[in-house]
Amino acid sequence: MLVKVFSASVQGVDAVGITIEVNCSRGCKFNLVGLPAPEVKEGHERILSALQVNGYKFPTQQVIINMAPADLRKEGAVYDLPLAIGMLAASQSMSAGRLGEYVIIGELGLDGSLQSIKGALPIAIKARSDGYKGIILPKQNAREAAIVDHLEVYGAENIREVIGFLDGVVPLSPTVVDVEAAFYGQQQDFESDFADVKGQESVKRALEVAAAGGHNIIMIGAPGSGKSMMAKCLPSILPPLTLGESLETTKIHSVSGKLGPGTSLIARRPFRGPHHTISQVAMVGGGTFPQPGEISLAHNGVLFLDELPEFNRTVLEVLRQPLEDRHITISRARYSVDYPSSFMLVASMNPCPCGYYNHPTKRCVCSPGQVQKYLHHISGPLFDRIDIQVEIAPVPFDKMADRKPGEPSSAIRERVVQARQRQAERFGGCEGVYCNAQMTPRLLSRFARLDEGSLRLLKDAMHKLNLSARAYNRILKVSRTIADLEGCGDIGVSHVAEAISYRSLDRSDWAG
Numbered sequence: 341m342l343v344k345v346f347s348a349s350v351q352g353v354d355a356v357g358i359t360i361e362v363n364c365s366r367g368c369k370f371n372l373v374g375l376p377a378p379e380v381k382e383g384h385e386r387i388l389s390a391l392q393v394n395g396y397k398f399p400t401q402q403v404i405i406n407m408a409p410a411d412l413r414k415e416g417a418v419y420d421l422p423l424a425i426g427m428l429a430a431s432q433s434m435s436a437g438r439l440g441e442y443v444i445i446g447e448l449g450l451d452g453s454l455q456s457i458k459g460a461l462p463i464a465i466k467a468r469s470d471g472y473k474g475i476i477l478p479k480q481n482a483r484e485a486a487i488v489d490h491l492e493v494y495g496a497e498n499i500r501e502v503i504g505f506l507d508g509v510v511p512l513s514p515t516v517v518d519v520e521a522a523f524y525g526q527q528q529d530f531e532s533d534f535a536d537v538k539g540q541e542s543v544k545r546a547l548e549v550a551a552a553g554g555h556n557i558i559m560i561g562a563p564g565s566g567k568s569m570m571a572k573c574l575p576s577i578l579p580p581l582t583l584g585e586s587l588e589t590t591k592i593h594s595v596s597g598k599l600g601p602g603t604s605l606i607a608r609r610p611f612r613g614p615h616h617t618i619s620q621v622a623m624v625g626g627g628t629f630p631q632p633g634e635i636s637l638a639h640n641g642v643l644f645l646d647e648l649p650e651f652n653r654t655v656l657e658v659l660r661q662p663l664e665d666r667h668i669t670i671s672r673a674r675y676s677v678d679y680p681s682s683f684m685l686v687a688s689m690n691p692c693p694c695g696y697y698n699h700p701t702k703r704c705v706c707s708p709g710q711v712q713k714y715l716h717h718i719s720g721p722l723f724d725r726i727d728i729q730v731e732i733a734p735v736p737f738d739k740m741a742d743r744k745p746g747e748p749s750s751a752i753r754e755r756v757v758q759a760r761q762r763q764a765e766r767f768g769g770c771e772g773v774y775c776n777a778q779m780t781p782r783l784l785s786r787f788a789r790l791d792e793g794s795l796r797l798l799k800d801a802m803h804k805l806n807l808s809a810r811a812y813n814r815i816l817k818v819s820r821t822i823a824d825l826e827g828c829g830d831i832g833v834s835h836v837a838e839a840i841s842y843r844s845l846d847r848s849d850w851a852g
Contacts, residue, residue: 349414474494479495517604523605531572542730553759566732590605598637635683646687657722807843
C-alpha cells in the first residue's frame, strides 16, 4: 500500500515542504531514497526500537521510502516520526485517512518519546501557507508553533499519542497561545537598568544618541570603568520590538534551537556577547549543517564585542559587509542560504595593552608604538562603520558612594522612542531605511543639511583636529540624531559640536 506523509525541512530561516512516500509490498528489503543524510538513515534503528517498546510491529514486507524533492538533502533526526507513521500506515497497522491534513515532524527516542526539534516556527508558517489543517510535533515545541494563527497545533509526548490521534481514538487538545499577552507582557522586563550606573553621564548620553539613531558605538576606557555594564544596559533603552520584528527574531532563534522550553515569542531585543575566541563561521553562520551565526542571532538587537582588539582580525573583517548590507549570504558548493543581520554593533576596548593610557591617576607603561600597534588590530574600514567613539574615565569615589539612583532606563527610552518616531515619519517613503544610521549619501544631502554656522564649525574641526575624511558623513548622521532627540527640524551648531566630540579615535593626535 502506498501512502504519503507530509513534513518539512528548514533551509536558512524558512521551511521547505517534504513529502514522504512509503510503499509496502511483497518482499523483505528496506530502501530509503531521496538524498537522506546519515542521521536520517540511522532513524531506522530508533523507529524499530520505538515501535517495539510501544507494542507495534515493524513492517515485515518490502518497504520503499522516497523523500521528495529528491534533489534536496534531508538532514537531522526530525523525520523519525513521519517516517514511522508512514510505515505503519503503509502496512495498514493504522489509519491513513487523516494524513493529508497535517504536517508531521519530530525526533523519536528509543522508548517512543518525542524529542524537541529546531525550526518549529518556520515549519508552522510553511504548513499554514501550504493550506494544511494543522501540525503535529513534540509537545516541547507546541507553544512556539502555536503563535501562527489559523493553524491547529497539536503537541504530543510520544508516538502512541500521535497514532491514537490519527486513528481517532485518542483526543489531543490543540495548543493555544495568547500572542498579545505573551508579547506585551515581557517587553518591560530587563535585567539591567541605567538607574544602577553611577556617574558616567557623558557616556550615558552617547549611548542614548546611539540608541536613538541606531548608530554603532565603541567605548574606550581603562579596566573597571563600567564599559561592559553600560553595554548590557543598552537594550533597556532601545525601542520595543514590533510584532513583525519579534516574529522575525523568533524564527532565527527557533532555527538555531536557542528558544527556551515553553517559549513562544521573543519580546525583547536580543543581546549577544560572544567571547573573543569566536571563529568566523560562528560569527557569520554556516558550517556543515547551516546555522545562523552571532550576527544573525543579534538581528533587531545588539551585538556586543568586549575587548575588541583581542578578537581575531579575520573575524572582525567579516563584519564589514553585514554592517552595511544588514544581511549575510552563506554560499557553499551544495547550498546557499541568506540570514538577516540588522544589528547594532557595540564594542569596548582598553586604550592600550596595559589598559591605563590617559588614566588620570595610574601610569601607563606602554610606549606610543605599542599603543598604536594595539589600535591597529582593528582596521580602518571597520572603524569607518562605527559612528560614535567615546572615551570613558574611571568613576570618582564620591560618585560610586552616592546612594541616589541615576536616571532610569524607562525615562531615557521615552526620548529614544520619540526620536525614532520622527525618523519613521521622515523615512516613510524610503524602502529599507528606518533610522538615521542607515542614511545613504543622497539622503544625507536631503535630510542633514547644515547652516553656515554649522558648516564653519565642522570645517574648522576637520582642519584643527585633523579628522579623517571618513568622519564627515558619520558626524552628519549623528548630528541629525541629536537634533531629533531635541525635537529640532534643523541641525544646529550645538548638535554638530556634540557629534564632533564623539570622534575620539579619528584625531591624529590620539595615542601620540
